[in-house]
Each structure stands twice: as structure tokens, then as C-alpha cells.
Amino acid sequence: MESLDHFELTKEFLERFGEAIESKNDSFIKESLDRVNPADITSLLHEFSSEKSKYVLDLLKLETAAEIINDLDADVRSKFLQHFTPVEISRFINELDSDDGADIINELPIKIREEVIEGIENEEKAANVLELLRYDEDCAGGLMAKELIKANANWSIGKTIEEIRRQAEDVQKVYAVYVVDDFGRLLGRVSLKKIVMAEDHTKVSSIYDSDVISVETYRGEEEVADIMRKYDLEALPVVNRQGRLVGRITIDDIVDVITELAEQERQLMAGISEDVEEDDSVLMLTRARLPWLVVGMLGGLLGAVFMEAFEHNITLSLTFFIPLIMATGGNVGIQSSSLVVQSLANKSGFSKTTYTRLWKVFWVAILNGFLLAAMVFLGVQFLMGSGLRLALIVAIALLCVVLLSSFMGTATPLILDRFGINPALASGPFITTANDLLGLAVYFGVAHLLFSM
Amino acid sequence: MESLDHFELTKEFLERFGEAIESKNDSFIKESLDRVNPADITSLLHEFSSEKSKYVLDLLKLETAAEIINDLDADVRSKFLQHFTPVEISRFINELDSDDGADIINELPIKIREEVIEGIENEEKAANVLELLRYDEDCAGGLMAKELIKANANWSIGKTIEEIRRQAEDVQKVYAVYVVDDFGRLLGRVSLKKIVMAEDHTKVSSIYDSDVISVETYRGEEEVADIMRKYDLEALPVVNRQGRLVGRITIDDIVDVITELAEQERQLMAGISEDVEEDDSVLMLTRARLPWLVVGMLGGLLGAVFMEAFEHNITLSLTFFIPLIMATGGNVGIQSSSLVVQSLANKSGFSKTTYTRLWKVFWVAILNGFLLAAMVFLGVQFLMGSGLRLALIVAIALLCVVLLSSFMGTATPLILDRFGINPALASGPFITTANDLLGLAVYFGVAHLLFSM
Incomplete structure (x- = not known):
């Protein structure tokens, strides 16, 4: 079995390959990349x-080079394409599906876009790309490709198969034939399985x-x-x-969307306010x-202002x-909010109201809070020379903070979600900052009460 | 066009449906769910x-009911299935792909598993499920289904199509026929597209x-x-x-894996140490x-112990x-680590070494740090009655903390990754706790230096 997943990036190969580029040993480069999957060549070029x-790209078949360009991350690609002329870019796009071509053009500097589109040899492809450029990138129109196979309901299966033959070169992956009036x-739709099993004279209808x-x-990518x-x-x-049928979206693009959305959520949780990468x-x-x-x-x-105001009540x-x-307030808040965010994303349980939700969170907080407070009480007494009263203040304040932070962490994402804001925002610095301030207020409040008793 | 995505869960329908269940109006339930996609019925039942x-499930066609059971989240399902007898569960599994059947059995109490497997009517299905149960759930063997269409290389396309016809009922989605010796x-493999286009007498080989x-x-699900x-x-x-070809994994299962892995990462970032859900x-x-x-x-x-030790140097x-x-130390740490985690997950840029990575992080930290320090310096001077020296101490300490937290946030995930630990762990309470302590040390260290000057 000649399996492509056996292509391994060994250190020795990397070194030899690097030397081959230095010494312009074109035949070595071509031979060693022959029959290697473009996705693997992309990984190699990352080095x-x-x-x-x-x-290296200039030595490869145009089709392979185009797929490698397509594989690159948007921001890496837009920098990389600066090394190519508009004509070269047109040639790559000519080899790609219309949606991938449109994505690439969207990333190019505006002044060269027209030249690139005009340079696309296949006129149908150029028209398709131009059509796709009209759609917002984050909606179904921006995700779809024009390449698909459609059949009129009145056709026979035989004619449909002829159509598949005619279009097969353009359409890389055929899952089904779409039926139109x-x-x-x-x-x-008719699945390919059904077409394989049907007789030639059968009507599609x-x-x-x-x-x-x-x-x-116009539907959004998340939907x-x-x-x-x-x-x-x-x-x-x-x-x-x-x-009217205008395109189709394939699952590989959606896998990318799902990955991107997870990335966005991570950035929200980490308090990064724009879509950036380390590069x-x-x-x-x-x-x-x-x-x-x-x-x-x-x-x-x-x-600080708050503490200064209560300066005389603070030892x-x-x-x-x-x-x-x-720290405890922040941790409890993030734990709570992330569980709510997760269940908002899933919607996979049976009926559940805000009330039962908060009630449960309350009990978890009570349990965690009491355990932590007990540990802290013993810890303060044992580790430090502080009196009983201080240990009591810290333990009680901690319990209150755990309860309050649980509530805040649960309520905030629910409220954000209600207003159509991504609830993951609540798991970020937002909740930490709010909980920090609340925690301070509770702590000194409890201290004030217990000292004055 | 009769499109299933037009099934909408209106409030009115929900109410009527609820009443129909109460009053055991079976014909209304059956009629309103006829021709509705099982995934939509699952959403409906969530209410x-x-x-x-x-x-409701007992009123539906067995095939539909089985798909709904299959749609449920693992933890919801294991609770839900307690309402069913082993014989009923066997009947559902008989309708499902072997991998989905094995997943369900894996979640059942051990004492009823054997009974459920024995109850599966289709003997081949039972044998397949039993085979799949041998594999760890998180590896390729645990993800694959036994249902696939294979052809011997010596067969003709005509014979292959016959085989597709024979197996088509068992195999829901056919993308390609696998070729074996x-x-x-x-x-x-031969894609279905090629089979459609080939002549009957052509040899598969x-x-x-x-x-x-x-x-x-044995490969892991992440791989x-x-x-x-x-x-x-x-x-x-x-x-x-x-x-030997033993099964195939389809992309819909992998979409679920990707979603689950993102969930795990969120839990790591939120400091939740087990795979739990709100339910x-x-x-x-x-x-x-x-x-x-x-x-x-x-x-x-x-x-606290640390501060008590330096009690006499602290005002x-x-x-x-x-x-x-x-707060600043924690926020900077999480931002830095999440960017590294992201780029470790992507590997989509050109060559990048740890050195260039740290160098860049250093400059971002310097820039952020100086801006924040300047704002804080002015803020402390302006908002509070504190002297110039205090403002200077806070500003300098803040700059140091930003630099240190950036470094920690960048280095920790890289080190964890080197040791084969999920680097997302570094974006959790781990980094916050470490940065809290470092921040305190730096702050009082700077204060001590500046006071003694």
C-alpha cells in the first residue's frame, strides 16, 4: 500500500531539502516531492x-502549487503572495474552486484585485469568483462554492450521468446531484449512491x-x-x-469555521479584543x-480608591x-461562567430553566465555599500568628465571595446571551475585574461588621 | 420546495404539543412529527x-426513535435510557451504525450490557458492535464504524455496483468504495464519481x-x-x-470530536479538572x-505568609x-499563554523559533507595559492623595509585572507542550496563581528598593 500518510518530516530530510534549495538542486526537489500530498508539502514549507x-513552489506542478497556496492560513498567505505577480496569482486561482479563489482575492491589496480577476483564464471561473466577491465572507454566500452538479427534474439518470462526466473535472467532490426545476x-437531491443503483432510463423526478x-x-456562518x-x-x-440554487457549502470549509469560532472564543476568554495571531x-x-x-x-x-476611602477601618x-x-473570586467566576457558556453552546439536555440552573449553582457554591472556608480558617490559624478573629473574618468573607462570584459567573453569560452578545465574553477579564471589586467590598464589609461586633 | 429546515419551534406549537402529550393525543403527535427530521425532533424533546x-419516542417509527437516541449527548442519554428495558435498547441499536451502537452500550450499566448485545436482532450488527467494544473510545478503533463498502481489486465495476446495491441498506453514506486484495x-479507493463514470466491464484495479x-x-482521536x-x-x-481494512471514520463523528476537544480546552482554561456539564x-x-x-x-x-514576613517593610x-x-499580571499572563496555545494548535506559519517568539513577546510587553505604567502613574497622582514616590513605585512595579507575566505566559505553555501536556492548562488558574505570587514579590521588591534609596 502506498499511503501518503507515510510521508514523514525527518530531521535528515529537512536538512537535505534545505541544502537542495541552497544549491538549486531542482531535480532532487522535484523528485522528493513527486506524489507527496500538497498538504504535506505545505507542512514542509512551514520550516x-x-x-x-x-x-520550491515554482518548481511544482501548477495544480499542486495552487493547492498549497490554498492550504495556507489567510494572514500567512497574504504576506506570501507579495512575492508573486498578479499574473502568477491568476494562474493559481484558475486551478482552485471558486470559493477558495474569492477568499484569496479578498485578501489581496485592492489595487491588484482587478488585474488578478482579469487574468483568470477560465472565463466561467472568473465570472463565478466575481459573483462570490459580492457576498460577505462570514455568510453562507461567502462560504459557498459555485462548483456543483445539478440536474433538471425531467432528465433521465443517463443524461444526468453524462452531465456528471461533463462537469466532473470542475467539481472535485461529488456527494449528490442537486435537482432543479x-x-x-x-x-x-439524488445521492450518488442512488444514481449508481438506478437504471439509465429512470427519470430523476x-x-x-x-x-x-x-x-x-445571507445566513451567518455560525448558523x-x-x-x-x-x-x-x-x-x-x-x-x-x-x-434558485446558487452554490453549495462543503463540510471541510465548515470544519475550518468551527475551528475559527473556537479560536475566537478562546480570545474572548483570554481578553484579546481583536482577531490576532502570534505572527x-x-x-x-x-x-x-x-x-x-x-x-x-x-x-x-x-x-485602590475604595481601600483608601476605608483606610481607617483597615489594618x-x-x-x-x-x-x-x-484569586478565589476570580477562579470561581470563570469556572461558573464557562460551564454556562458550554451549556448555552450545546443545548443538548432536557428542559432546564434559569431558576433550576441558579439553584444548582447555589448548592455547588455552598459546598465549595464551606470546604474552602474551613481549609482557610485552619490554614490561617495554623500558618500565621493571627488571632481567631482574623481567621474567622477571612473564612466568612471567602464563603461570601464564592457565593457571589458563582452567581455573577452564572448570571453574566445568561444576560449577555439574552442581549445577543457572545456569552464567552463573560469568561474573560470582564468577570475577573467585576469579581475583584465585589470581592474587596465583601471582604472589607465582613471585616467591618465583625470588628464592630 | 419542501425543506426540512422550515420546521420551526414556535411557542404556540410547543404549547399545543405539550397539551397533546398530557391528553395522550397520539394522532396529533404522530401527524405533526411525520416527515420532520429526527434532529429537529431531538431539539423539540429538549423542551x-x-x-x-x-x-413521544414510543409513538415514532423505530428508525426515527433510534436516530433521536443517537443524537442525544452522552450524559443526557445514559440518564434517559434508564427509562427503557434492555430489549427496547437492543431494538434501537439494531437500527444504528455499529459505532453509534457501541457508544451507547459503553454508556450502559455493566450488568445489562450483555443482555442488550444478545438482544440485537441482526447478527452481523451484534458481532460488529462486540468487536468495536474492544477498542478504547478515544482512538481510531473506537471512532470507526464497521459499515463500509469494499471491493476486491480484481472485480469489475459491474460487480462492484452489485455489491453497492447489496450493502446500500446498511451503509448510510457512501463516499467511495475501498479496494482490498x-x-x-x-x-x-475508487470514488463514487469514478464509478458512475466508468463502464461496467472496467476492472477496479x-x-x-x-x-x-x-x-x-490505535491512533488517538486528536491525531x-x-x-x-x-x-x-x-x-x-x-x-x-x-x-487489513477494518472500518472507516466519517467526518460527522470528527466534527463532534473537534467540538469536544474545544470544550475540554475551555474547561482547562477555566480551571475545571474533570469533564463535567451543567447537568x-x-x-x-x-x-x-x-x-x-x-x-x-x-x-x-x-x-499572606509572604506579606506577613515583610510586614515591617509594607505600609x-x-x-x-x-x-x-x-489583576494586570493575571490578565497579561492569560493573554500571552492563549496566543501561544493558539499558534501551537495551528502550526500554519512559516519557520519560527522559540527565540524569535520570546523576542516579539518582549516588545509587545514593553509597549503594553509602558502605556499601562504611564496611565497608572497619572491615575495614582491624579485620583489619590498619594505622593510621587508611591506613584513611581506602582508604575515601575506594574511594568516589571507585565514583562514577567508575558514571559511566564509564553514560556509555560511551550514547556508544557514539550512534556506532552496540553498547553491550554497554562491558560488556566495555574498561570494566574503563579503570576499572583510573582507579582506580589516584584511589587514589594520594587517598593523596598525605592524606599531604601
């Missing part, structure tokens, strides 16, 4: 600079499945991903407002990180436990 | 208790594609997901150690949340800024 990668409106799930061009995940689809036809410039990274840092800092300043030994109170 | 859901070893990517049964994502596959054949019991939720809370609390106690007004220093 080299963009100049060297371009040198004379006006191009989507009626249903007699075997197609009308229970086809489709989306309109598209949810639909494909919910119904376990590998391809989803896209229709315009008149119900971006120092300035972009700073701009993405500063806003939430400023929010946290302002929260900290507010805490130095009381301040020793600020880190403990704040 | 009702498990008793009511069982009532006389010993059942995987040789390659003359048109199959030998460049097929496969995985061994399988990476392979399918990298090569844009909708199905992946699985072979045993002898190279789990109070005790399980407490057990999952307590460990990291205790770590954070111990960190807080350590901070009360100095403690006002502890929240600010801690």
Missing part, C-alpha cells in the same frame, strides 16, 4: 522562509429526495455550521431569495491586548489576604 | 421532561486510486481529527496492524471545581495597589 518556499429553483435541507445566501453539525451533512446547497506585528498585538488590560487596570485603580494584617480573596 | 420524551488488505490515506486502529482536517477528508479508512450532580460539579480552587487558595495563603497605602498589580 522554510517565504523566499525559499517560493523557489426549469427556473433553476432547488427541488431536492421519480427518485429524487425532496427533503433537502438548504440555506439562504450554517450549526445546521451542518445538527443534521450531519457533508454538503449543503445554498439558494437565493427566489429559491501579527507588535503594534497589532499591542492594540488587541491593551483594551482589556486597561479595563483591568481601571478596576485595580478603583479598588495591615487584613490586607495580607487580599490576594487570596481576589 | 420536555424525560418521561414525556419517552412517551484477497487478504482484505487496503489497496486504495485499472481505475482505483492507490494514494489513499488511512490510519491504524485522526488533525489528519481529516489537514487533508480535507470526508471519510478515513481504518486498518489493523496487518494493514451533572452537585457533588460531581464540586469535585471537578474544587482542586484548582484549592490551588488558588493555597497560593493566596502563601501570599498600608502600598497594599491599596495589590488588586491592580495582581
